[in-house]
Amino acid sequence: MNYSALKRAKIPYDLNLSGPLLKWLMKIAEARPFLDEYLGTPQELKLLRRAKIKAVTYSNQIEGNHLDESEVNAVFQGKKVQASAQEIKEISNYRTALDYVEKLAEDKRKLKQSDFCDIQRLVTQGLLSEKQVGRFRTIPVSINNSATGEKIDECPEPHLLKDLMDDLWKWLDENQGVDPFLQAFGFHYIAVSIHPFADGNGRTVRLMQHLLLLRGGQKIARIVPSETVIMRERDRYYSTIRQAKSLQSLYPFLEFLAECFAIASQEVVTEGKALLREKAGASPKARHERILSFAKKQKTFSISDVLLVLPDIPRRTVERDLSYLVKEKKLVADGDNKGRTYRSK
8 A cells, every 4th residue: 555645744554453452442342232222212312412512522622622511512502601702613613513424424425535624614614714714724733732732743734735635535445444443543643643724623533533433334433422531531642643653653542542432432331321220210111111121132030130120229119010010911920929030921
């Protein structure tokens, strides 16, 4: 594979699995059964809304925006918040761009560089000179830590951008068959290193990572906002960019992003289970539906099994629920009280 422009700029691009990277990808895989099961359920709608608020909040916080989740939610609802007009505009722009990306994920056509530029246009509209919106920059820039102002890396000069972006798109095409996480995380690093835009590079690239994961069939990306963990580890985000360049290897950055996504996945699983417990205990009808759903997956089960499914519900309540379902002939009970088992009708 000949990526001469990337080579001249000393931007690494080879994708390979390392031990730590494989470990984090396996952690993501462990979260998938739970998250996949609840895609399309009422709980998913809550998780989707929370994920959107978190993604918008923390992707902007990485770049220095000060609005928190409650304030971002208020902006979503058209309420006034105590913040600068620029910070509010950054939030509304990012929400629009995220909605666009999720629609673009459903489009079957091949992604073009112009799509990448369109995302940046939505992110920076009204915040940047029109000459630098939706097109590659004409000015020199550097990667800086937004919290400290520390310069992380100098970026390629504007006259080099066309060849670099052509190489990046060739790399994207030639890595269509690899693991979607590797492709998305690799694109993230290469694009950030090129820094093709005058502003909005980090936000645009994180949205592009989201798009590539969705296009790669990773639907859980819609409810896993890894930006929350990246923000908590913002200094590591920048240090691994520098480390990857120094080592001429994608490993440090790929491993970091995989770790962030894996931790975020586990946090969403915990949040989703809490929502299920809340729903399960909300009403007898909700508990009955949960018990019957569980019963369909079992040959037989005991009250102890149900208590594991409904850990916050008292035993006496579960006993009454099971008796009711047996009486209504939705379950069959076998055996005496101590050894009683249940099965679907």
